[in-house]
Amino acid sequence: MNGLIPLYGADLDLLDWVSPQRAARLISLDLVKAIRSRTGGIKRLISRRRPSDGRPSRPADYLGTRYSFREHLDNGHLCWRLKRLGRGSELRPVFLAVVADCVASQ
Numbered sequence: 001m002n003g004l005i006p007l008y009g010a011d012l013d014l015l016d017w018v019s020p021q022r023a024a025r026l027i028s029l030d031l032v033k034a035i036r037s038r039t040g041g042i043k044r045l046i047s048r049r050r051p052s053d054g055r056p057s058r059p060a061d062y063l064g065t066r067y068s069f070r071e072h073l074d075n076g077h078l079c080w081r082l083k084r085l086g087r088g089s090e091l092r093p094v095f096l097a098v099v100a101d102c103v104a105s106q
Contacts, residue, residue, distance in 0.1 A: 005042050007032065010049040018045065 004017035007026075018026070023045055026032045032045040070078050 005045055007045045008047065010047050012046070015047070 004019060005023045006014055007016045007018050007023075009015050020042070023032075023034070023042055026045060027034050030048070032047050034042050035044045035046065037043050070080060072078060
């Protein structure tokens, strides 16, 4: 990719490799943000988010609900705490069904 510049989407996925001439045109149209090196050369381009793109994606959109979070203890330490999903008697049949399915599939 000698001489080509990487073009990333607004969500930082690699979209394409562009020539310096095309990069200059995209910058002049204000469609991308140029990330430059200390010497002034363009290292990469990141496309700007358009209003029609909707809200920006967050890691939680891909990872689902967080069931653990950091808790501050009285002594100043941090630890991980799990979010309660229900009483043990409510979830036990569901848990045992999942375990049985995992054991049966092996």
